[in-house]
Amino acid sequence: MGNITIAVWVKWSGGSSKQWLYALGVDSTKYEFLTPKLWSGKLQSAINNETGVWKHVVTTIDSATKTSVLYLDGVAVATNKNVTAGPSELYDATKDYSGYIGKSFYADPYYAGQVDDFRIYSTALAPDKVYELCNASIDASQLVTEAKSHLSIGKNIVSSDINLPSNYNGTTITWNSSNTAYLGNDGKVDACGAAINAAKAIKDNVNATQIQVDNAVETLGSAEVIFKAAVIKVVSADLNKNGSLDVGDLAIGAYHYGKDSTSAGWATAKIADMNGDNIIDIIDIIDIAYIASMIFE
Known part of the structure; x- marks a missing residue:
C-alpha cells in the first residue's frame, strides 16, 4: 500500500505534549503518528492546541510524490513534501497489530480526550474528498448540542444590552427573546x-x-x-x-x-x-x- 488517508474526529482534554492520538506502525523505528501539540518525530501531524472542542483531523500520504498533507475541519493546514517512509513500511505481516489508538510506542502518557469515527483509506484522498468527508460525517444535532453547552450570556438578570454570540465552532447561532418588549433578539434592552x-x-x-x-x-x-x-x-x-x-x-x-x-x-x-x-x-x-x-x- 503506497498511499493512505487517516481520518478521525477528536476532542482533546489537554495535557502533556507527548500524548499521541494514534501511532501507526509496529515499533519505534518506523511509524506515523498524530499528537495534539507540535513535537518532533519521523512522520508528524499536529492539530491546533484547542481543548474541549471536536475537530476533524485528516492526514494523507502520497508515496509517489512523497507528500503528506494535514487537514483540519476539511481544510489543508500543513504540507510535508519530503516524506521518506511510505505506508507499506508501517506494516509487518508477522505482527498481529499495526499500531495503537490513544498511546505511543514509547513510555508516554495516554491520550486524554475523546475519539470518534476513526477511518483508514488505502488512498490519498484529494482535497475536495477530504472536505466532503468532514461535512458528511457531521451530525447536525451533535453540533447544536455542542454549541449550546458552550453558550452563556454571563448574567441571569438583564438590565443592560448584552453581547449575544452569533457563531460557535462554525455553527451559526440565532437568538429569540422571551420578552421582546424588553429585550430584543439582538440583545438590545428597551429599558x-x-x-x-x-x-x-x-x-x-x-x-x-x-x-x-x-x-x-x-x-x-x-x-x-x-x-x-x-x-x-x-x-x-x-x-x-x-x-x-x-x-x-x-x-x-x-x-x-x-x-x-x-x-x-x-x-x-x-x-x-x-x-x-x-x-x-x-x-x-x-x-x-x-x-x-x-x-x-
Whole structure:
C-alpha cells in the first residue's frame, strides 16, 4: 500500500505534549503518528492546541510524490513534501497489530480526550474528498448540542444590552427573546418601553402595593437616565460650535423648534435635530432642557 488517508474526529482534554492520538506502525523505528501539540518525530501531524472542542483531523500520504498533507475541519493546514517512509513500511505481516489508538510506542502518557469515527483509506484522498468527508460525517444535532453547552450570556438578570454570540465552532447561532418588549433578539434592552409598560400594569392593578408602586417609580427613573444617555450626544449639543455648552446652544434649539427636513432652511436648522429623526420636536427640547441642567448644576 503506497498511499493512505487517516481520518478521525477528536476532542482533546489537554495535557502533556507527548500524548499521541494514534501511532501507526509496529515499533519505534518506523511509524506515523498524530499528537495534539507540535513535537518532533519521523512522520508528524499536529492539530491546533484547542481543548474541549471536536475537530476533524485528516492526514494523507502520497508515496509517489512523497507528500503528506494535514487537514483540519476539511481544510489543508500543513504540507510535508519530503516524506521518506511510505505506508507499506508501517506494516509487518508477522505482527498481529499495526499500531495503537490513544498511546505511543514509547513510555508516554495516554491520550486524554475523546475519539470518534476513526477511518483508514488505502488512498490519498484529494482535497475536495477530504472536505466532503468532514461535512458528511457531521451530525447536525451533535453540533447544536455542542454549541449550546458552550453558550452563556454571563448574567441571569438583564438590565443592560448584552453581547449575544452569533457563531460557535462554525455553527451559526440565532437568538429569540422571551420578552421582546424588553429585550430584543439582538440583545438590545428597551429599558424605557419596559419601564413604561410595567408602570402601566401597576397603575391598572387595583391591588398594587406601595412597594410595587415605589419599584415602578424607581424603574422609570433608571429608564430616564438610560434614555438621556442614549439620545444626548455632548458633541452635537454644542450647536454654536464654540467648544462649550452655553445659553447660545439653547437659543438655537428654541429658534428652530417645529422645523423638519421639508422646511425651508433645514440645512441650517438640522443642527438642532439632536436625535437625528429629521424633525426638531419635543424630544429635542427635552435634550436641550437636560443640557441646561448640565450647565447650571
